[in-house]
Amino acid sequence: HANLTQNDVQRRNRIIQLLSDWGLITIMNEGKITDIAPLNQIKVLAYKEKHEWILETKYNIGKKKKTEE
Numbered sequence: 174h175a176n177l178t179q180n181d182v183q184r185r186n187r188i189i190q191l192l193s194d195w196g197l198i199t200i201m202n203e204g205k206i207t208d209i210a211p212l213n214q215i216k217v218l219a220y221k222e223k224h225e226w227i228l229e230t231k232y233n234i235g236k237k238k239k240t241e242e
Contacts, residue, residue, distance in 0.1 A: 182208065186209045188215065191217070
């Protein structure tokens, strides 16, 4: 089970809001995006700076566990 925290949800909501502000997505029900993390908790990287950072994913969405036989 993933350890999804309230802060994770708030950061996700901030990212959704940023993508909408930039015109990259349309939020279908903006009323559901209410609990948003402060902008200082999100670091937006320019693609050219990507190599300067170690990017780690906390969750793998849609990846199934491998079962041992």
